[in-house]
Amino acid sequence: MTDLSDLIRLCPPPHTQPEPIDWDRVEAELGMRLPEDYKLLASAYGPGRFGDYIGIHHPHGVTPYSSLTGPMPARVRAYLQDDYDHGSYPVPHDPRHLFTIGATDNGEYLFWITDPEDSPDTWRVAVNEARGPQWFTFDGTLTAFLTSVLGGTIHVPQFPDGLLDRPVEFTPAIPLPYEIQEPPTRGSVDTESIRDWARSNGFQVPPRGRLPREIREAWEEAHPA
Numbered sequence: 001m002t003d004l005s006d007l008i009r010l011c012p013p014p015h016t017q018p019e020p021i022d023w024d025r026v027e028a029e030l031g032m033r034l035p036e037d038y039k040l041l042a043s044a045y046g047p048g049r050f051g052d053y054i055g056i057h058h059p060h061g062v063t064p065y066s067s068l069t070g071p072m073p074a075r076v077r078a079y080l081q082d083d084y085d086h087g088s089y090p091v092p093h094d095p096r097h098l099f100t101i102g103a104t105d106n107g108e109y110l111f112w113i114t115d116p117e118d119s120p121d122t123w124r125v126a127v128n129e130a131r132g133p134q135w136f137t138f139d140g141t142l143t144a145f146l147t148s149v150l151g152g153t154i155h156v157p158q159f160p161d162g163l164l165d166r167p168v169e170f171t172p173a174i175p176l177p178y179e180i181q182e183p184p185t186r187g188s189v190d191t192e193s194i195r196d197w198a199r200s201n202g203f204q205v206p207p208r209g210r211l212p213r214e215i216r217e218a219w220e221e222a223h224p225a
Contacts, residue, residue, distance in 0.1 A: 003143040004040050010151050011050060011168045018046030019060055026059045029069050035112070035120040037143040038101075042068075047173040051150055053163055054110070055173075056102040056142070062175045066103075073100040076109055090133045093126060101142060106130050108158050112142070129158045194219045 021043055027033055047058035047066060061067030077098060083089035093113055102110035107130030112123045125138040125145045136156050138145045148154040150168045198205045198215045201222075205215065 003037055003141060003147055004044065007041070007143055007147045007150070008044065010147060011170050013045045013170060014048075014172050016172075018043065021059050026069060032114070032117065033120050035123055035141060037121070037141040041143050041146075045170055045172075049105075049171045049173070050146055051163055051168050052166070052171060053105050053159070054102060054146070054149070055104070056110075056146075057100065058173075062173045066173065068101075072103075076100045090135070092135050092137075098126065101125075104130075104159070106158075106160070110142075110145075113137070127156055127158055134158060197222070 021039075023034070023039055041056070042058050045056075047056075047061050049055045055066060057066055057068040057070070057072070059068045061070060064070040065072050077095050077100070080091050080095040080098060084091040084095050093111075094115075097113055097115040097117075098111040099114050100109050101112050104110075109128050111126045111128070112120075113126055114120070114123055116122070121141070124140065125142055127136045127138075129135070134157060136158060138148070138154070140148070149156060149159070150164070152164055194216065195205050197219055201218075203215050203218070
């Protein structure tokens with residue numbers, strides 16, 4: 001509870017009590033137990049962003065992409081697994097043990113390192129680089145990570161230098177006035193197949209590394225699920 005008390009002093013939660021969370025249902029849907037610090041954090045704050053930059057996935061996320069039980073953890077893991085299997089991009093942790101728990105405004109992802117799987121209160125936190133190979137690992141809980149980042153006791157290299165220039169606040173998420181349509185899902189695709197298709201269609205394709213976004217998007221447009 002110490003970590004949450006420190007975070008609350010640093011960055012108070014909303015005055016309005018968030019909607020209660022059925023943790024038994026959430027854990028059953030995910031098929032795993034969750035860290036106790038996260039349950040306290042999510043129950044105290046509700047869905048939203050810390051420091052106007054760090055969004056934490058929540059069981060009541062206002063879009064599928066910010067929901068703890070939404071598609072993003074599996075989708076991001078599939079991309080990381082592809083990189084991991086092909087050695088095309090450095091992934092310092094086994095993607096099978098990476099669960100997406102949040103994202104930043106710049107496109108970095110926050111992960112739980114779910115190893116060992118049966119000891120969620122010992123899970124550490126990892127952050128990847130949005131457009132590069134750098135990773136950062138924090139040896140502590142998600143709540144301790146937020147407290148350390150927002151309190152200025154650690155600096156995550158991927159985060160902007162001016163993150164703490166303004167007062168630290170929590171911004172509750174506001175439901176959108178329209179419904180987001182979930183795009184159709186597709187199975188994993190061999191990146192070499194995408195490279196061959198791109199070359200035959202006149203794209204300049206790097207021989208190694210992550211496929212440029214425009215090539216992947218062009219392939220997906222030409223091969224609807």
